[in-house]
Amino acid sequence: MARMAHYAPTEGGETVFTVSATSMKFGAGCLAELGGDATALGMSRVALFTDKHVREIPPARTAFESLERAGLDVAIYDEVKVEPTDRSFMAAADFAREGGFDGYVSLGGGSVIDTAKAANLYATYPDEMLVYVNAPIGLAKPVPEPLRPHIACPTTSGTGSETTSVTVFDLVKEQVKTGISSKHLRPTFALIDSDTTRTLPAGVVASTGFDVLTHAIESYTAKPYTARSRPEAPGLRPFYQGANPYSDIGSLEAIRLGGRYLARAVKDADDCEAREHLIFAATLAGTAFGNAGVHIPHSMSYSVAGLNHTFTANGYERDNHMIPHGISVVVNAPAAFRFTAEVAPERHLEAAEALGADVTEDDLAAIYKDAMRYW
Numbered sequence: 001m002a003r004m005a006h007y008a009p010t011e012g013g014e015t016v017f018t019v020s021a022t023s024m025k026f027g028a029g030c031l032a033e034l035g036g037d038a039t040a041l042g043m044s045r046v047a048l049f050t051d052k053h054v055r056e057i058p059p060a061r062t063a064f065e066s067l068e069r070a071g072l073d074v075a076i077y078d079e080v081k082v083e084p085t086d087r088s089f090m091a092a093a094d095f096a097r098e099g100g101f102d103g104y105v106s107l108g109g110g111s112v113i114d115t116a117k118a119a120n121l122y123a124t125y126p127d128e129m130l131v132y133v134n135a136p137i138g139l140a141k142p143v144p145e146p147l148r149p150h151i152a153c154p155t156t157s158g159t160g161s162e163t164t165s166v167t168v169f170d171l172v173k174e175q176v177k178t179g180i181s182s183k184h185l186r187p188t189f190a191l192i193d194s195d196t197t198r199t200l201p202a203g204v205v206a207s208t209g210f211d212v213l214t215h216a217i218e219s220y221t222a223k224p225y226t227a228r229s230r231p232e233a234p235g236l237r238p239f240y241q242g243a244n245p246y247s248d249i250g251s252l253e254a255i256r257l258g259g260r261y262l263a264r265a266v267k268d269a270d271d272c273e274a275r276e277h278l279i280f281a282a283t284l285a286g287t288a289f290g291n292a293g294v295h296i297p298h299s300m301s302y303s304v305a306g307l308n309h310t311f312t313a314n315g316y317e318r319d320n321h322m323i324p325h326g327i328s329v330v331v332n333a334p335a336a337f338r339f340t341a342e343v344a345p346e347r348h349l350e351a352a353e354a355l356g357a358d359v360t361e362d363d364l365a366a367i368y369k370d371a372m373r374y375w
């Protein structure tokens with residue numbers, strides 16, 4: 001009952017929420033079915049986006065062989081940059097434009113999936129980089145029509161990019177992270193194969209797992225959709241509508257799964273049960289925040305990551321110095337949640353309880369210290 005009371009009508013407030021999500025296939029071994037799914041979407045000449053590390057591990061072979069077995073013409077792009085930039089996006093777009101592809105597959109973490117989204121956009125509807133970028137940094141020109149079909153195959157259990165309609169990058173000149181938002185950026189289909197996370201280094205599982213937890217907690221504690229103004233026309237309703245009864249279901253379950261399995265998944269790469277639950281949590285949280293939105297920890301993360309280029313995180317030694325997204329979000333999360341808890345204490349207590357905290361304590365700060373003991 002407390003949850004529904006959270007959505008009590010407000011004067012002039014929104015009364016409607018929408019649910020958008022990528023169609024997806026989930027389960028161990030489903031990546032081997034990629035070729036059939038690409039064919040079903042009408043692909044014949046496919047751009048396979050990945051990065052140099054993922055290209056060397058078994059999922060890349062599985063994906064490539066499945067596409068070849070289906071008789072598709074495949075070109076691989078492995079120049080994706082972890083934490084992509086405007087320059088790396090445009091280099092990928094050049095590859096996409098010159099290749100004349102009728103379909104895209106992304107295999108990797110959020111950086112790979114986001115790069116494929118951008119390459120698909122700028123190859124299908126070419127324009128200057130900043131034209132589609134969110135205002136006030138860019139011109140926020142709407143993407144005119146659907147893009148080429150895109151199958152996203154995540155190999156990390158974190159970003160949820162396979163389910164979202166945004167792509168994020170560093171605008172190097174301005175030293176800021178920004179992005180592009182459009183329903184047309186949402187991948188057409190996602191193949192979520194828990195086997196792909198078996199070879200992930202512990203540090204990457206930790207960082208991407210923090211991303212899962214913050215997506216879920218931020219979505220659950222976001223401003224309720226009923227507290228926002230009702231738009232003048234249905235088309236003006238934002239993707240990120242605020243917390244709503246649908247996003248709550250995925251958020252709470254993702255918090256529960258993260259609380260139960262994140263530490264196990266980090267400690268033991270052979271703990272298939274933990275890693276499978278974590279990638280499921282990532283998908284639930286991705287779908288939740290893709291509809292509800294996130295708030296302060298993610299906003300602050302852009303400054304953290306945009307201003308520091310000297311840090312090397314465990315598991316990311318191959319990459320240029322940078323703060324992985326999950327780390328840049330989580331460092332400020334406990335302070336941010338203590339701040340937002342003053343406005344909606346019940347929601348924060350429910351989130352802390354789902355994470356595994358003993359919420360019989362009187363002191364909210366102590367509860368969070370316990371709940372976020374991994375942080």
Ligand SMILES: [Fe+2]
Nearest residue numbers: 159211215325
């Ligand atoms: Fe995130």
